[in-house]
Amino acid sequence: MIRLDNFSYWYPGSDRPALQEIDLEIEEGEFVLLTGPSGCGKTTLALALAGFLFSQFNGESSGGVEVFGLDPAVVPIYEIADQVGLVQQNPENQFCTLMVEDEIAFGLENRRVPREEIEIRLAWALEAVGISGLRDRSLRSLSGGEKQKVALAAILAAKPRLIVFDEPTSNLDPPSTHEIFRVILDLQRRGNLTVLVIEQKLDFVNQADSRVIRMSAGRILDQETGQPRTITVERPQIPASPSDPVLEVDDLEVGFPGRTVLDGVDFQLFPGELVSLLGDNGSGKTTLLLTLLKMQEFKRGSIRFQGVSLDKVDSPSLGREIGMVFQNPDHQIFASTVWEEAILGPVNFQLDPDRYENWTRSLLDRAGLGSRLKEHPYRLSFGEKRRLNLISVLSYKPQLLLLDEIFIGQDPQNGEFLMGLLVDHVNEGNAVLLVNHNPAYYPLISTRLMFLKNGKLAVNSPLPEALRELDRMGEGAYLPVEMP
Amino acid sequence: MKRVLGYQPGVSIFHRLHPLLKVAWLVFITAAAFLIHSPAVNILAVLVMLAVFPAVGIRWDDLRGLRVLIFTALLITCLQILFWKEGELAAQLGRIRITDQGLFRGFYLGARFMVVVLISYLFVLTTSPNQLAYAMMRAGLPYRLGFTFVTALRMIPIFEQEALTVYRAGQARGVSYRPRGLRDLWEKLAGFILPMLVSGMSKVDALSISMEGRCFGMHRSRTYFKVREPFSGDLWAGLILLMGIAAVILVKLWEV
Numbered sequence: 102m103i104r105l106d107n108f109s110y111w112y113p114g115s116d117r118p119a120l121q122e123i124d125l126e127i128e129e130g131e132f133v134l135l136t137g138p139s140g141c142g143k144t145t146l147a148l149a150l151a152g153f154l155f156s157q158f159n160g161e162s163s164g165g166v167e168v169f170g171l172d173p174a175v176v177p178i179y180e181i182a183d184q185v186g187l188v189q190q191n192p193e194n195q196f197c198t199l200m201v202e203d204e205i206a207f208g209l210e211n212r213r214v215p216r217e218e219i220e221i222r223l224a225w226a227l228e229a230v231g232i233s234g235l236r237d238r239s240l241r242s243l244s245g246g247e248k249q250k251v252a253l254a255a256i257l258a259a260k261p262r263l264i265v266f267d268e269p270t271s272n273l274d275p276p277s278t279h280e281i282f283r284v285i286l287d288l289q290r291r292g293n294l295t296v297l298v299i300e301q302k303l304d305f306v307n308q309a310d311s312r313v314i315r316m317s318a319g320r321i322l323d324q325e326t327g328q329p330r331t332i333t334v335e336r337p338q339i340p341a342s343p344s345d346p347v348l349e350v351d352d353l354e355v356g357f358p359g360r361t362v363l364d365g366v367d368f369q370l371f372p373g374e375l376v377s378l379l380g381d382n383g384s385g386k387t388t389l390l391l392t393l394l395k396m397q398e399f400k401r402g403s404i405r406f407q408g409v410s411l412d413k414v415d416s417p418s419l420g421r422e423i424g425m426v427f428q429n430p431d432h433q434i435f436a437s438t439v440w441e442e443a444i445l446g447p448v449n450f451q452l453d454p455d456r457y458e459n460w461t462r463s464l465l466d467r468a469g470l471g472s473r474l475k476e477h478p479y480r481l482s483f484g485e486k487r488r489l490n491l492i493s494v495l496s497y498k499p500q501l502l503l504l505d506e507i508f509i510g511q512d513p514q515n516g517e518f519l520m521g522l523l524v525d526h527v528n529e530g531n532a533v534l535l536v537n538h539n540p541a542y543y544p545l546i547s548t549r550l551m552f553l554k555n556g557k558l559a560v561n562s563p564l565p566e567a568l569r570e571l572d573r574m575g576e577g578a579y580l581p582v583e584m585p
Numbered sequence: 586m587k588r589v590l591g592y593q594p595g596v597s598i599f600h601r602l603h604p605l606l607k608v609a610w611l612v613f614i615t616a617a618a619f620l621i622h623s624p625a626v627n628i629l630a631v632l633v634m635l636a637v638f639p640a641v642g643i644r645w646d647d648l649r650g651l652r653v654l655i656f657t658a659l660l661i662t663c664l665q666i667l668f669w670k671e672g673e674l675a676a677q678l679g680r681i682r683i684t685d686q687g688l689f690r691g692f693y694l695g696a697r698f699m700v701v702v703l704i705s706y707l708f709v710l711t712t713s714p715n716q717l718a719y720a721m722m723r724a725g726l727p728y729r730l731g732f733t734f735v736t737a738l739r740m741i742p743i744f745e746q747e748a749l750t751v752y753r754a755g756q757a758r759g760v761s762y763r764p765r766g767l768r769d770l771w772e773k774l775a776g777f778i779l780p781m782l783v784s785g786m787s788k789v790d791a792l793s794i795s796m797e798g799r800c801f802g803m804h805r806s807r808t809y810f811k812v813r814e815p816f817s818g819d820l821w822a823g824l825i826l827l828m829g830i831a832a833v834i835l836v837k838l839w840e841v
Contacts (some may be wrong), residue, residue: 153794179803187798195795198731199715199739206810208799219810241742259799264714417759425757431783432747433754435776449759474704479783493758 103127103150103263103295108164109319110145110154119145121319122164129169129262130293132286134300137316138512140482143299146316147265149173150297152181169262172367182208186256190268190510192248201238205255209257212259216450226258229292230284245382246277250284257288262294264288270302271510274381274538275578278305301512304541304582332513334520334545337527340373345408347372347501347532348393353402355385355392362388364556366402370501375523375533377543379560379579380553386536387428389553390503393534394425406501421450424499428506430486431479433493439465440474442489446497461496468518470490491522502526502533508542520546540581544568552576590649593710597641598818604717605724606822611708612824617833618700624689627696634703643710656703662695714738719811728807736792743788751780770793 103126110120115212120142127133135143147155149166152173154218160391166173169184189195198204209219216443227233230250240248249269256264267286270278289296300306303313315322346369351365362385370376380386391397393404395416404411424446427433436442443465457553465471466489473481478489494502502523508516516539524546527533537543543550550567552560552574560570571579594600599607618627638648645651665687667678672686715735722731755777757763762777764770796802 148794151794151798153797157790158795159793178797179800182798182800187794189791189795191791193743194791196739197634197792197796197799197801198735203715203811207801209802210807210810211803213804213806215806216808216810223810240739275730287714381659391753394753394757396756416756417761420757421757425754427750427754427757429750429784430782431787432750433758434780434783435755435758435760445760446758449761479779 102129102167102169104165105146105149106165106167108149108166109162110149112145113159115160118319119160120149120382123321123439124240125314125321127263127295127297130289132289132311133297134303134306134313135163135297135316136300136303136313137322138514139484139510142318142319143316144267146317147187147267147297147299150263151185151187151265152176152178153187159568182261183259185258185265186261186262187262188249188252188256188264188266188269188301189232190271192245192252194253194387196240196248199239199241201232201235201240201243201251204240204251205258206256208259215560222258222260225506226254229257229288230254244277245273246280249273249277249281253281253284261296266296266298266300267511268298268299268301270305272382274542275305276576278302278538279578282306301510302539302541318344332517332520332541332545334517335524336546337375337524337548339548340371340530344372346370347407348534349403349405349408350393350440351403351405353389353392353404354400355388355397356400361556363392363399363553366553366556366558368551368558368561370532370534372500372530372532373527374548375527375535375546376549376551376554377547378534378536378551379538379543384553385556386553387505390425390505390534390536393501393503394423417450421497421505422499423501424494424497425503426490426494426507428509430483430490433490434478434486437477439470439478439489442478443493443496446493450497452497455496457496460498464492464495465489466524467522484511487511487515488518491519495522495526498526498531499528500531502531504533504535504537506536506538508537508539513541540579544581552579590647590706590709592713593643593647594713595642595711597711599637599641599707599711601816601818602711602822603813603815603819604712607708607712607821608717608824610826611704613829613833614704615701617829618697620833620837621642622693624692624696627700628691631696631703632697634700634707637707641707641711643707647710648706648749651702651706655699658695658698661698662691665691665694716813719809720813723809729802732801740788744785747784748777748781751777754780776817 105123108123109118111118119536123146135146137143145154150168150173154160155174156178162174171181171184173181196204197207202223205223206219209222227236230253232247232254235243235251236246240251243251270281273281285296285298288294297446348370350366350368353363354361355363366389373441378386378389389398392399395411406414406419434442436445441580443461444457462471465474465511470485478486481489491507510518520542523533523535535543535547544564547564549563550560551558552567552571557564559574562569562570567581603683614630618630621627666683667681669687669690670682674682675685675688676683715738718731718734722728747783752762760776762773764773
C-alpha cells in the first residue's frame with residue numbers, strides 16, 4: 102500500500118507549496134495515471150514516492166508519506182530504491198553506461214548481486230520488455246522508443262514493487278508511444294506490479310484499465326472538478342484566392358555518410374497554410390527543417406523561397422524571412438531578460454523599433470508575460486519558456502515559420518495558447534510548417550498533412566484525406582481518437 | 586558533423602587484446618622509441634605499424650589528422666638535417682653544411698615522432714574506451730572514479746550535438762558569431778554558454794537521480810557482470826612484451 106496523508110511540500114526558498122494537503126492511497130497492483138498542467142506538482146509527487154524529494158532537496162514538508170511500510174523521508178534512499186523505481190522523461194539523460202547490457206546490469210552490480218544472478222535477471226528484464234535482440238547493442242545506436250524500453254528494463258531488473266513513470270513518452274512518436282504503454286500495461290498485469298504514470302497524452306492509454314488522478318496547483322482534484330480540459334481553437338481561414346508558393350522543394354535528397362535521410366522529397370507551401378509534418382523518430386523531419394534554413398547541405402534537388410533559389414539568398418536575409426523554433430526551450434534563450442529575449446531577432450535583423458515593439462509587447466501581454474519583462478527567461482516555467490520561444494520568433498513576423506516539436510511536454514492549456522498564435526500568424530498570410538507527434542493537436546489546426554516514411558514523402562494531402570491515407574497505410578497510431 | 590578520431594569496432598587480434606595489455610604495449614613502444622637511439626629500428630617500427638593498420642581492418646580514411654602529423658615528422662627531419670652543425674661533413678648544399686650527426690638526428694627524431702603517433706592511433710582505433718574503463722575498474726581503480734570517465738564518454742557526444750543546436754538556434758535569430766571587440770566576444774560567449782550550462786545542470790540532476798535510484802555508491806565495491814575470458818592472443822602478446830622489455834634492457838646495458 103502507498104499512502105500520502107495530508108502531505109505538503111515546499112522547495113527551498115519558495116513560500117508557495119509545490120504539493121498541498123495531498124491525500125492519496127494506491128493499492129498494490131494498481132495502474133494509476135496522474136495528469137495535470139505543467140508545474141502542478143506531478144513530478145514532485147513522483148520524487149516524494151521515490152524518496153529523492155528528501156535525499157536531494159532540503160525543502161520543508163508536513164504530513165506523511167508511506168511506501169510499502171517505509172517512510173521515504175526517513176529511510177536511506179537505497180532501501181526505497183529496492184521498492185520503487187523511477188523512469189524519467191528522457192532516457193538519454195538517465196543512462197549511466199554505454200551498452201545495453203551494462204545499463205541493465207548497472208543497478209544490480211551496485212547492489213553487489215552475484216554475476217550468475219545478474220545474468221538471470223538481465224535475461225528476464227530484456228525478455229519482459231521485449232528487447233532481447235538489443236542485448237549487445239550500444240545505447241547510441243538505439244531509437245527513442247528502444248532507449249525508453251532499455252531504461253524501463255534497467256529499473257525492472259531490480260524487481261521493484263512500484264514503478265513511477267514521469268512522462269515516459271513525451272519524446273516519442275505515436276507508434277513508439279503505443280508500444281511503451283502496451284509494455285507497461287502488460288508488465289503490470291503479468292507481474293502484479295504497481296504502476297504510476299505521469300502523462301499528458303491520455304489518448305494513448307485505455308483509461309478503462311487505469312485510475313486517472315488529476316492535479317492542479319499542487320492539489321489533487323476531485324472527480325467532478327477534475328474533468329479533462331477540452332481544447333478549443335479556431336481553424337486557419339483558407340485563403341480565398343490562390344497565390345504563388347512561398348516555398349518550393351523539388352526532388353530533394355539529403356544524407357549523411359553512409360545514410361540517405363531524405364530521398365526525392367517534393368512539396369510546396371502557400372501563404373495562409375499550416376502544414377503538419379509527421380513521421381517516426383529519425384525519419385528526417387528535423388533534417389528537412391534545417392535544410393530549408395540552409396543549416397544542412399543537400400546532395401540533389403532544389404529549394405526556392407519566394408521563387409528565388411536558396412543558394413542565391415544570404416543566410417541573414419533568409420533568417421529574417423524564415424523563423425525557426427527548436428525542440429528544447431533551453432537551447433534557444435540567449436538574452437538576460439524576457440523583453441530582450443523577445444526582441445533579440447528584430448534587433449539582430451535591424452528592424453525599425455516602431456514595427457515590432459508594440460506588437461511584441463501585445464504578444465507578451467497575451468501570453469501572461471507582460472508583467473515579467475525584466476525577469477531572466479530561465480526563471481520562467483517550462484510552458485512559459487515555450488511561449489517566449491514562439492513570441493521571440495513571431496516578433497519579426499517571418500513569412501515562413503518552421504516549428505520543431507513545440508508541443509512536447511505542454512499541457513492542453515498551453516497547447517491551446519500556442520495553437521492560437523499559430524493560427525493568427527497564418528491568417529495574416531504567412532505559412533507554418535509544424536513538426537508534431539501529438540494527434541491531439543495537429544488535426545485541430547492543420548490545413549494539410551505531410552508524412553515522411555523511409556526518406557520519402559508518403560502523404561501530402563489536405564487534412565481529412567491525409568488521415569484516411571494514413572489509416573490505409575496502417576499508420577493508425579497517428580490518427581486522432583475522434584476523426585475531424 | 587565531422588567524424589573525429591575514435592574507436593572503430595572490429596574483430597582483429599588487436600581489437601580483442603585485453604585493454605590493459607594494450608596500455609602496457611603503448612607505454613612500452615613509446616618508451617622504447619625514446620630509449621633505442623637508432624634511426625633504423627625506429628624506421629622499421631614505422632613500416633611495421635603502417636602494415637598493421639590495413640591488417641586490422643583500419644582504412645587510411647580512419648586515420649584522421651595523419652597528414653598533418655606526417656608533415657610535422659618531415660619538418661622535424663628536414664630541420665635537423667639542414668641546421669644541425671655538429672659532426673663530420675656529409676654533403677654541402679650551397680652554404681648549408683649537412684653533417685652525419687644531422688642526418689642521424691633527423692631520421693631518428695622524425696621516425697621516433699611517427700612511432701609515437703602511429704602506436705597512439707593503433708591504440709585509440711582498436712580500444713573501446715568503455716572496455717578500458719571497466720578493465721581499469723576491475724584492476725582496482727575505484728569505481729566512482731571509473732564511472733566519471735564512463736559518464737564523460739557518454740555525455741561528450743550529447744553536449745557536442747547540443748552545442749551545434751544552440752549555435753543554429755542563435756544563427757536562426759540573426760545572432761552573428763563574428764565578435765566585434767572583446768566586450769562583444771564576451772557577450773556572445775555568455776549567450777552561447779548559458780543555454781549549455783542550463784541544459785548541463787538539468788542533465789546532472791536527472792543522472793544523479795538515475796544513479797542514486799540504482800544504488801550507485803551503496804557499497805565501497807561492486808560486482809561486475811561481464812567477465813572477459815583471456816585468449817591465446819593475450820598470452821602471446823604478454824610474452825612478446827616481456828621479451829621486448831628484456832631486449833631493451835639488454836641493449837641499454839650493452840650501451841653502458
